[in-house]
Amino acid sequence: MAKYTTIEIVQENPKSSVFKLYLNRPRHSNALSREFFTEFPNALSSLDNNPNVAVIVLSGKGKHFCSGIDLKTLASISADFQSPSDRGRSGEKSRREIKFMQKAITAIEKCRKPVIAAVQGACIGGGVDIISACDMRFCTEDAFFSVKEVDLAITADLGSLQRLPAIVGYGNAMELALTARTFSGSEAKVLGLVSKVFGSKPDMDEGVGAIADGIAAKSPLAVIGTKAVLVRSRDMSLSQGLDYVATWNSSMLLSDDLKEVAAASLQNRKPSFSKL
Structure with missing residues (x-):
């Protein structure tokens, strides 16, 4: 398994198809360095293409999930954009860098396998971008969140401004983004940002682990199909979404998994399903 400097992949149970993907800069509250934006999509791709992986749980090492983009990284990127002799080329370079970082977060949605966010402590700025792209989100009581960017000018x-409205509603997303206020795990649950709030990190690890194991036991074709159709349908009209799922199921529905479900019921x- 590849070694990374900003993240870590762990298979805690060798018999389980649930893999942990950790943000691994605990001394920096898992702030996102420049290296992260290369390593993170590469790690997701390796997990996606690993037939032993069915579900990915994304969490942070240490006390916090993610404190956002590392300020040194932000300053370095900003300095790189300075080109007083040619504003046009500076702007074009800036756009390429932003698109590069966006691609790293969108890799969560591109990953066929479900990605579940398990949040403890701070989830700030870029951390909210990350969890907004995840398929399911859970947190601890001590978790706190902020769409912080306006405070950084x-x-x-x-991705937060594009994904959050579909999760928490347009009005709530606008308020959170314009105020940059900090909100609690319990409010995140009320807003619909997280599905459940756990009393402690051990409770969350156990609870999310059980949810992930349950998903991992299901037909992998059905699981990846459900994720693919939901993600694609978000940007489609109702009729387009129905047409897409009809096309998907016309090629995937008549599988050995369907036969296995019928046989197991009888x-x-x-x-028991084959790996994907």
């Missing part, structure tokens, strides 16, 4: 550009046992 920038417009959030890695034999009163749990179904």
Whole structure:
């Protein structure tokens, strides 16, 4: 398994198809360095293409999930954009850098396998960008969130402004983004940003682990199909979404997984599916 400097992949149970993907800069509250934006999509791609992986749980090492983009990285990127002799070329370079970082976050949605965010402590700025792209989100009681970018004199550009409205509603997303206020895990639950709030990190690890194991036991074709259709349908009309799922199921529905579910039901046992 590849070695990374900003993240870590862990298979805690060798018999499980649930893999942990950790943001791994705990001394920096898992702030996102420039290296992260190269390593993160590469790690997701390796997990996506690993047939032993069914579900990915994304969390942070240490006390916090993610404190946002590292300020040194932000300053370095800003300095790189300075080109007093040619504003046009400076702007074009800036756009390429932003698109490069956006691609790293969008890799979560591109990954066929479900990605579940498990948040403890701070989830600030870029951390919100990351969890907004995840398929499911959970947190601890001590978790706190902020769409922080306006306080840094920038417009959030890695996905929060595009994804949050569909999760928490347009009005709530606008208020959170313009005020940059900090909100709690319990409010995140009320807003719909997270599905459940756990009393402690061990409780969350156990609870999210059970959810991930449950998903991992299901037909992998059905799981990746459900994610693909939901993500694609978000940007489609109802009729386009129905057409897309019809096309998807016309090629995937008649699988060995479907036969296995029927056989397992008749034999009163749990179904067993081939790896994907």
